[in-house]
Amino acid sequence: MVLAAIYIKEHKYLFNNEPQVLNFGGKYFYDFEYITDNDITIYRKENNKFINDFFSNEITLISGIVGANGVGKTTLLKIIHKSYQEDTPAIFVYEKLTSQGIEYFIDNRIGSRNKNGSFIEETKPRISFFENIEFKKFEFNSYTQLYYSPIYDKNVSDFYTLLNIESKHSERTLEDIYNGGILKEVIFLESNVSQRIKDIYPDFPSYGNLIIKPRKLHKRDFTKVYIDSNLGNPNKAETLIHTIERDLRVKNFPNPVSLLNSYLSILKSGNVTDALKEIWDLPQYKNDDEQNSHLIHSSNNFIKNIEISLLSYLLLNDIFAITELSGTFDYNKILKAKSFEEALNYILAKYIVQTDKGFYDNPEEVDINEYDKLIQRCNTLYNSFSILSDEDTKIIKEKITTDINGIKAIKDFYDLIIKNQNLIEKKSYIILNVKNKETKKILSQIIQAYAKVKAYFSFIPIASIDFIEIVADKKLSFGEKSLLNLYSTLYEFTLFKNHTRESKNYLLILDEADLGYHPLWKRKYIDALNKTLPEIFNTLEIKVFDNIKKKKVNSEMENPKIQIIFTTHDPITLSDLPNYSIVFLKKDSQLNSSVLNIDDFERPTNTFGANISDLLSESFFINNGLIGDFAKDKIEEVIVDLDKLLDLKFNNKYVDISEDKKILLKETIEIIDEPIIKMKLINMYNTIFEVSIENEINELEERLKYLRNLKNNQND
Structure with a gap:
């Protein structure tokens, strides 16, 4: 059909x-x-x-x-x-x-x-x-x-x-x-x-191969995200001046004591900029390459580069609304973590405590490996009440659940990298052979896990949240x-x-x-x-x-x-x-x-096997021509068949061909729009099958049409 x-x-x-x-x-x-x-x-x-x-x-x-x-x-x-x-x-x-x-x-x-x-x-x-x-x-x-x-x-x-x-x-x-x-x-x-x-x-x-490597990340892209806010500006006095000037313009002071306490909290609080610099300067992550010191990592250790990239995004993601439930967590624990997994647990504990300090009596009990237990506790704790300390428990539950799922996604992605670390070449990049039966599975797992991590980081106001890139070993x-x-x-x-x-x-x-x-x-x-x-x-x-x-x-x-x-x-x-x-x-x-329409006088008439530019005058303009391969093959098939039949004809042998084949040759010749090729093939066909004078007239008309077209082209 x-x-x-x-x-x-x-x-x-x-x-x-x-x-x-x-x-x-x-x-x-x-x-x-x-x-x-x-x-x-x-x-x-x-x-x-x-x-x-x-x-x-x-x-x-x-x-x-x-x-x-x-x-x-x-x-x-x-x-x-x-x-x-x-x-x-x-x-x-x-x-x-x-x-x-x-x-x-x-x-x-x-x-x-x-x-x-x-x-x-x-x-x-x-x-x-x-x-x-x-x-x-x-x-x-x-x-x-x-x-x-x-x-x-x-x-x-x-x-x-x-x-x-x-x-x-x-x-x-x-x-x-x-x-x-x-x-x-x-x-x-x-x-x-x-x-x-x-x-x-x-x-x-x-x-032949796919290469997965860490993307080069610029420190400035991270430090400038919150530089104009209390969260990111390391100069707290400058931030405080802007805050006081704003309050003076508003002139709304219902609680002066609370206002002064908020000013003091600005001076005492940490900031993302300093936190980022501290983690970048850790011995295991410090970039000692002077020429590339503006980058988070030096790209010479795949696993360490992935770790510092993820930690950097996690610090940018460390924002929360201060409420009566908010607590504090010692950031130094993250800096002193003995492993990347331990750092992830401390970061999750920090996120949770800042949202609700009553989630765990001992925040250090937070372990992302006990994912089901964390989710169950979250459901049990916040499904019982709709309001907790004047806060909507639905919002609290949503925030903590999002963070648990986000850290779980990061841990899963990281574990996948560790599982396939045998594929890391020269400590710098993963190489996957396209013909390897496992490549499809490994690549699919990495891309899916990577997408979940990016989805968690998608609300960070940074230009790019891509920290790996996948490229072919051949530039296409x-x-x-x-x-x-x-x-x-x-x-x-x-x-x-x-x-x-x-x-x-x-x-x-x-x-x-x-x-x-x-x-x-x-x-x-x-x-x-x-x-x-x-x-x-x-x-x-x-x-x-x-x-x-x-x-x-x-x-x-x-x-x-x-x-x-x-x-x-x-x-x-x-x-x-x-x-x-x-x-x-x-x-x-x-x-x-x-x-x-098909009979419209403006409609172009020559396409199949037609001349596209000046064709070379060899082999009926086929072998080195610029017509499409399908038309070329079809015309060459006709030429081969006609050559064989001509040979039989000239040697006075019986021309053995079915009626269907004869019709197919004739029909193919008739749709060829290149006049010289068509004229030659008609001549061969007529010689083989001894067509009537009527066909000779048609051939002459084709010749006349060709000469007229040639003359018109010369005049143009």
Whole structure:
């Protein structure tokens, strides 16, 4: 089944409310006419150049949408994808070729909707074919649509897609998105299907190792966070002056004694700036590298660098509201801790005591290894009362629970690093081999644990809370990253979305997925998709419910069929597509967009195997040409076949060829849009099969057309 055409009744911003028809190159071209307000007639015209299974058994059709920037390509993809926020009135026509002929399926999306967003059948116009052809209602579970774009653009986040693309995660930081992408790549590169694609696509981008290393953190970024507040300013006299000046402006002194006590507390209190400097100067963490003394660590000891980074963030996180319940904890205990784990326990004790000094009689009993006991005590202590010393116990419980969970996340992350310290090279970084079976598991665990730590620190007002970075041992270009991201995203889909395998047909919508590719890769783009996507999609397994076993089990099913619709700005990519499968968009002088129909005189006519720039005059402009690899291979197949047949002909031997093969050769030659190649192949074909004078006339007309085009080009 393929999506053959779409009728767009109106689109205010894209087509100035003028109806448009998109034909994607199926067995027929379609047009639509409103007979009355309630009746729509569909007309069809056979696509005489259509070749069934032209691409491959699994790739049913590949179509392109082209046009200048701003012409509305992404908007059209949104309509095609039927995104959950998409309400453009449109009719979708699907073709299903069978041994008995062709079946039609119609999705009528014109009409009013109810509160649930479903169409009210009574408001839909009646649809009929001019030839009274029967059709069926399109069933959504028969067709799975997948939208992909390599561009991070939150404006297209309303594309609901089963693919895990960047635009779906606008709330995530770029670092989180990057780390998630790295994990996808590792899962893909470690797979067997990756190697099969490498065999098809020898220069497919990859890397051998991942390196996890501490990020360089600047001391100034930490000390400046609270420098203008009581919490961070080491000059308490200066802070006190600002506080007194503020109180004098307000002139509100209901309790002078309390006011004086608050001034004294400012002078006596510690501050984050001094606390940070004290912990940075500890012998086990002190950075003795003079050239890099502005950094928290010298990056020469992975574990110690992780420890001091985490402790630094924990000190910045040490803020609390002073209440009647607040107590104090000796900071020197943290400085004198015998291990990182002991320091974590003291920091948690400090957090808890400052929130509620009555949580434990002896704060040093706090041990993050007794996580369940801490959480249980928190629930028991604060669920009994709603108010404690005029404080809302719900808020107290929430603060202490958050800190317990946060320190637990830090401890889990740290333990994971210690567990894998055998992977630390030269004490400075962790190295993970992509082909190692354990890498996927270890990397996933580290990224998940790291994300939890970052979530706990997310309220610290600092520019970055990233203290590790994950990089490949090979620097990939933007184009390489884009290509690897496309395939790893599709492979990830096949691993986790097996429920979609109940659908036999997939529509893959690619929004400028070739962005950033080198021209050599753009030559391979369509050919690679055609040859490699079946390798990925064939890994999908359907799960059906077995009533006897009372569980879902694997089920045999035909390999899925994949249709591709893509947008591009690249002419090399278009040279791999028959002209009939391309949707051309244009803008008029009023900047309104429209679709150039198949018989529109403005529509470009040459695409498949057509000249992109001046081609070298060897081997019919194929071997060293700039046409797409798919078109090149198809044309070379025709040349090889014709050469063999010519040899038989010249040696007076029987030309043995089936009628189907003869028709396929003729049909392929007819869709070639490069005139010199086409003329040569027609001449070879006519010589072999001794075609009639009528074909000779057609050949002369082709020659005349070529000479006229050549003359016009010279005049230009």
